[in-house]
Every structure is written in C-alpha cells, then in structure tokens.
Amino acid sequence: MHLPGIVRIIRPANATISGATAILAYFIATGTLIPEVLLAAAAALLITGAGNTINDACDAAIDAINRPDRPIPSGEMSMNAAYAYAALLFIVGLSAAFYTNPLCLAIAIINSILLILYAKILKGTILYGNIAVAYLSGSIFLFGGALAGIDGLIITLPLAGITLFGTLAREILKDAEDVDGDAAGGATTLPMAIGISRSGTIAFGSAVVAVIVSFIPVLWWGLPYLVGIAVVDIAILRSVFPTIRCATPACIRDLGITTQLKYMMYIALLIFLVASAIDIFMPMK
Missing domain, CATH: 1.10.357.140 (UbiA prenyltransferase)
Incomplete structure (x- = not known):
C-alpha cells in the first residue's frame, strides 16, 4: 500500500x-x-x-x-x-x-x-x-x-543513554551509506572527513558504549532483563563490527546494517517494556 x-x-x-x-x-x-x-x-x-x-x-x-x-x-x-x-x-x-x-x-x-x-x-x-x-x-x-x-x-537516564549511543552508531553509518549524495548536496559529514573505515570504527565504539550502558538497568530489573538485552547486545556488536573493514558506501549498504540497527533498537524497546512489567507484577525480593 x-x-x-x-x-x-x-x-x-x-x-x-x-x-x-x-x-x-x-x-x-x-x-x-x-x-x-x-x-x-x-x-x-x-x-x-x-x-x-x-x-x-x-x-x-x-x-x-x-x-x-x-x-x-x-x-x-x-x-x-x-x-x-x-x-x-x-x-x-x-x-x-x-x-x-x-x-x-x-x-x-x-x-x-x-x-x-x-x-x-x-x-x-x-x-x-x-x-x-x-x-x-x-x-x-x-x-x-x-x-x-x-x-x-532520573530513572529513565540509563535508557536515554543506551538509545543515544546506539543511535549515534546508526547515524554515522547512515552518513557512510550516503557519502555520494551528501557530497553532491554540499554536506560535510564524518565519513567524508575521515574515511568510511575509520567512521565504522567510531560507530562500533559507540555501539560498545551503548552495550555497556545497557547493563545498568540489570540492577533493578534483574535476570529476565539481562537475558533479553544480552541477546540484543550480541546481535548489535556482531552486526556493526564488519563495518570496520568497509572502505566504500556500497560496502556499508550491502551489509544492511542501518536497517538492522533500527529493528534491534525496536526489539530493545520491547525488552524494556517486558522487563518493567515483570518488575511491577513480579518484583525482585
């Protein structure tokens, strides 16, 4: 439609x-x-x-x-x-x-x-x-x-941090995908300035920070959250890591990483919802 x-x-x-x-x-x-x-x-x-x-x-x-x-x-x-x-x-x-x-x-x-x-x-x-x-x-x-x-x-600060660093990684990789069009439009982006491979390294570093921050809510959501978010974290790191070896916009596009990251962040939202609901109805003792 x-x-x-x-x-x-x-x-x-x-x-x-x-x-x-x-x-x-x-x-x-x-x-x-x-x-x-x-x-x-x-x-x-x-x-x-x-x-x-x-x-x-x-x-x-x-x-x-x-x-x-x-x-x-x-x-x-x-x-x-x-x-x-x-x-x-x-x-x-x-x-x-x-x-x-x-x-x-x-x-x-x-x-x-x-x-x-x-x-x-x-x-x-x-x-x-x-x-x-x-x-x-x-x-x-x-x-x-x-x-x-x-x-x-204050309670939502860690979740904001997870989203911030995860989104930063995706935005850098989106710019890497769009180098040709951005150059034609007169924009100057990070991948244009330092290269796509280095930008992939920075994106991966940002993803690592997001993963680290994602463990903070374990303190109040416990094991159910840890299990769910660990699966997403592993998927994010495995998806972003190959971009370090990319040298062209086509390489980033072929990996489909920006779309993958978008859906992984949606899954993370679902995990936040489920973990918070479990905590309300079955609080940790």
Missing part, C-alpha cells in the same frame, strides 16, 4: 515509535499510566513528525540523489507546503506538551529548536548533526519520564 506524501513525509512508523516510547518511559518511571500520558505521546509523535518533515524540505537536493522516492523529490509535495506542514505539526505538538507539565514543555521546546537547527545547520556539519539526532532519540525517554517529575527523568 502506497501511503500519501503527507503521511510518508512524517515517517509515520518513526513518529509513532516516538509517541509509544514516551508512554513506555512514563510506565517505566512510575509503573502506572495516567490520561496525561496520551498528551505526552501526541506531543512526541507530532514534534518528531515535524522534524522529519522540515528535514526533508531542507534535504530536497540530496534526497533527489539518495532518496528520489520521498514526497518532495518525487513531486508529491512542494517545498513550501512541507515547511508550512512542519510549522503546523510543531505548533500542535507544543500545544499538547503545554498541557503536561513545565519540565516536559521545556524538553519539547528545546527539542523543537534543535530539530530545526539540525535540518538547517547541523546536518551539514561533522559529527555535531549525528550527536544532535542521537540526543533527540534518547531524549524521548527523558520526556516521558519527566511527566513524572525530576525523579521520573
């Missing part, structure tokens, strides 16, 4: 995962759910969609080479329409965050500004853009936890 451009441009799966992650983060922080969590989820979904939309608008020239099927280069949506659509999504998303609490609203405002800066400036810089995306991904856990106040935010 071919979704219309107005839906595809927000990356509906990605945006929905953001909303679901906000709910999950609150559940992890408190062991309960309240009606306000739906507002937090809506804010996360809409602001993520707005960021994806404005990013596509700013990347139209690059996407014409790397992703010609996307709504703007394919002609389904004009650049001006995309900017207006992004503005609407930001406004509605921030309005939803306004009815949560001041801490959530502050994170939503900071993230909205950072999403715009990323699309306009940071994406074309060496590593700063990757770090921005990694923070934004991890901060969804902080956003959901913040609905429970400072204590909730």
Whole structure:
C-alpha cells in the first residue's frame, strides 16, 4: 500500500515509535499510566513528525540523489507546503506538551529548536548533526519520564543513554551509506572527513558504549532483563563490527546494517517494556 506524501513525509512508523516510547518511559518511571500520558505521546509523535518533515524540505537536493522516492523529490509535495506542514505539526505538538507539565514543555521546546537547527545547520556539519539526532532519540525517554517529575527523568537516564549511543552508531553509518549524495548536496559529514573505515570504527565504539550502558538497568530489573538485552547486545556488536573493514558506501549498504540497527533498537524497546512489567507484577525480593 502506497501511503500519501503527507503521511510518508512524517515517517509515520518513526513518529509513532516516538509517541509509544514516551508512554513506555512514563510506565517505566512510575509503573502506572495516567490520561496525561496520551498528551505526552501526541506531543512526541507530532514534534518528531515535524522534524522529519522540515528535514526533508531542507534535504530536497540530496534526497533527489539518495532518496528520489520521498514526497518532495518525487513531486508529491512542494517545498513550501512541507515547511508550512512542519510549522503546523510543531505548533500542535507544543500545544499538547503545554498541557503536561513545565519540565516536559521545556524538553519539547528545546527539542523543537534543535530539530530545526539540525535540518538547517547541523546536518551539514561533522559529527555535531549525528550527536544532535542521537540526543533527540534518547531524549524521548527523558520526556516521558519527566511527566513524572525530576525523579521520573532520573530513572529513565540509563535508557536515554543506551538509545543515544546506539543511535549515534546508526547515524554515522547512515552518513557512510550516503557519502555520494551528501557530497553532491554540499554536506560535510564524518565519513567524508575521515574515511568510511575509520567512521565504522567510531560507530562500533559507540555501539560498545551503548552495550555497556545497557547493563545498568540489570540492577533493578534483574535476570529476565539481562537475558533479553544480552541477546540484543550480541546481535548489535556482531552486526556493526564488519563495518570496520568497509572502505566504500556500497560496502556499508550491502551489509544492511542501518536497517538492522533500527529493528534491534525496536526489539530493545520491547525488552524494556517486558522487563518493567515483570518488575511491577513480579518484583525482585
């Protein structure tokens, strides 16, 4: 089924995962759910969609080479329409965050500004853009936890850290895949500056840090979590390690590593949910 451009441009799966992650983060922080969590989820979904939309608008020239099927280069949506659509999504998303609490609203405002800066400036810089995306991904856990106040935010810090370093590895490898298009679009990315092999080494190092951080929740979730996350950790390291030997964008693409990492992180989210539910109904003694 071919979704219309107005839906595809927000990356509906990605945006929905953001909303679901906000709910999950609150559940992890408190062991309960309240009606306000739906507002937090809506804010996360809409602001993520707005960021994806404005990013596509700013990347139209690059996407014409790397992703010609996307709504703007394919002609389904004009650049001006995309900017207006992004503005609407930001406004509605921030309005939803306004009815949560001041801490959530502050994170939503900071993230909205950072999403715009990323699309306009940071994406074309060496590593700063990757770090921005990694923070934004991890901060969804902080956003959901913040609905429970400072204590909730602190509880979700390790999960934000896992997501941050895992996403950083994926973003670096995505840049390695897209070297040709980025060069044509005038961007300067880490793989263009230091080479694909060295970038693969840095991505692998970031994945190792994510794996190390992933063991922190064992302290409160115990053996069930350890078993599940260990399987994912091993899969992540086995997938990322071969990129160290890649010297061309085609090599990275042929490995399919960025897609694998995306789904592994989704599985990690499921493990977080199951482990937190087990802890609530069958707490460690």
